[in-house]
Amino acid sequence: MRILHILDHGLPLHSGYTFRTRAILKAQMARGWEVAAVTSPRHGKFDTDEETIDGIRFYRTPRVNSGPPVIGELREVAAFAKRIEAVARQWRPDVLHAHSPVLGAMAAQRVANRLGLPLIYEIRAFWEDAAVGNGTGTEGSWKYRATRWLETRAVRKADAVAVICEGLKGDLVARGGIDAGKIMISPNGVDLGLFGEPLPHDTALARELGIEGAETIGFIGSFYDYEGLDGLIEAMPALVALRPKMHLVLVGGGPCDAALMAQAAASPVADRIHFVGRVPHQQVERYYSVIDVLVYPRKHMRLTDLVTPLKPLEAMAQRRLVAASDVGGHRELIRDGDTGTLFKPDDPAALADSVAKLFGAREGWDSRRERGRAFVETERSWAINVGRYDSVYQRLAKIGAMEDSWSHTSVVSA
Incomplete structure (x- = not known):
């Protein structure tokens, strides 16, 4: 053929x-x-x-x-x-x-x-x-x-x-x-041969980023408006109030770089928001290793309702927890409460509440990580x-x- x-x-x-x-x-x-x-x-x-x-x-x-x-x-x-x-x-x-x-x-x-x-x-x-x-x-x-x-x-x-x-x-x-x-x-x-077994927690990288010993959420991908990263930054003060050790790590770049950095700089919790920039693809797994929960706050629109993203699958392959907005594209990948957490889109307060509750239920993390990885292995x-x-x-x-x-x-x- x-x-x-x-x-x-x-x-x-x-x-x-x-x-x-x-x-x-x-x-x-x-x-x-x-x-x-x-x-x-x-x-x-x-x-x-x-x-x-x-x-x-x-x-x-x-x-x-x-x-x-x-x-x-x-x-x-x-x-x-x-x-x-x-x-x-x-x-x-x-x-x-x-x-x-x-x-x-x-x-x-x-x-x-x-x-x-x-x-x-x-x-x-x-x-x-x-x-x-x-x-x-x-x-x-x-x-x-x-x-x-x-x-x-x-x-x-x-x-x-x-x-x-x-x-x-x-x-x-x-x-x-x-x-x-x-x-x-x-x-x-996910190509599990290229993007397979996750790395152990990279203590040196966590220290370099200033998140050693912290609770961490993050996003790894392109910074487009539809990704809803402005809502994620807006949710951070409430999230820090609920989880005082919380830090946000943003890896990547795109058209919204400048606006997001300005928004983060003006935030009352600016010291908890870390912009890494773009990293070589072969280095991405290091950053997954230091982030507890990957958050995907896509905005509600035709594009996000119709199209499934790749990044949540990569996170699950890395045995990371995922939390995402409840839009059509995410619902095809994530079973709420089973392989991940879904929250109301375009609602920073709902995002903060859902993610805080997830950090408050660590006893179920290991089994959820394994279910997410199994989903990728058997279906994606x-x-x-x-x-x-x-x-x-x-x-x-x-x-x-x-x-x-x-x-x-x-x-x-x-």
């Missing part, structure tokens, strides 16, 4: 997108499938047109001269499709696997039509809702509606569709004209998750074989 993945960007860049991609491709390779990837013009600078990183073969697409809205995106799609087609003619995949955003699906669909190849389109989040969550778009705007229309069109045209959670699937089916039977769930997962490990693609790929490969894709196409150099 040969699968050519169509990506917005990839390694060596670091993002949640690239880490999920790496996990999928490495798990597929472990099953004996042959995989390669083509990255879009949005990947940015690269050293060579073709390179192998972490054992994965990447083909690069040069940047495209920017243009006004719509024209610039169409240029990207045309250049991306040209590169995908050249690689496909050389490498001869059985299946094209495009990953969101929708520009990649549009480019891949052109190639699928030209070469008679089957296409699966995988959606990790709706581009239009992600723009709203990131503060770069407005719900209901012309751009929002146009992007939603393109997404729906891409789903209808693809031979199969994968989404990361039930929320996205339900939304697509509700749009009408989309067969629920062609949509599979490929949930977020990539070694298991990747098997969900098997039947879909087999069905699509048969379509390609019946259409005899390569009998009428010449091989050209990429």
Whole structure:
């Protein structure tokens, strides 16, 4: 089985997108499938047109001269499709696997039509809702509606569709004209080979951060508005009043850095809030080891109701306790009172009360940690998750074989 993945960007860049991609491709390779990837013009600078990183073969697409809205995106799609087609003619995949955003699906669909190849389109989040969550778009705007229309069109045209959670699937089916039977769930997962057994408590790091002997909560991830970190900082005075030894550790960065730091500096408990900044991915486990409870206070909006995050799974894999806002994406991952704690979203007082009660019930921590880890091992490990693609790929490969894709196409150099 040969699968050519169509990506917005990839390694060596670091993002949640690239880490999920790496996990999928490495798990597929472990099953004996042959995989390669083509990255879009949005990947940015690269050293060579073709390179192998972490054992994965990447083909690069040069940047495209920017243009006004719509024209610039169409240029990207045309250049991306040209590169995908050249690689496909050389490498001869059985299946094209495009990953969101929708520009990649549009480019891949052109190639699928030209070469008679089957296409699966995988959606990790709706581009239009992600723009709203990131503060770069407005719900209901012309751009929002146009992007939603393109997404729906891409789903209808693809031979199969994968989404990361039930929320996205339900939304697509509700749009009408989309067969629920062609949509599979490929949930977020953890590569336990890369992100496996947790480290022991790093006493030196705790001392360095000024949290030695403290009760600690924390967040490790990207600082976007929809993550609700302003609410977490707002909850800290009440939380310190309830738990006098409480400290908050924030690891990561993003568009909200400056605003969050200013808010924390003005807090009456500013000395209890520690900003670490971004850390190398290979160092992240050290920070998990010094945080008692990872808190995910996502705000209530379409994006957070429809999309499941990855970070709570990583925390559970590290045998850390998790507390999160009661939004749809979290409810697909966390069973309240069993594998984690859910609290009312957009309510700092509710956050403080729930987290304080969790610290007051330490007798149940060990068993909850083990249940969280077991959930990841049995339901969210990539070694298991990747098997969900098997039947879909087999069905699509048969379509390609019946259409005899390569009998009428010449091989050209990429």
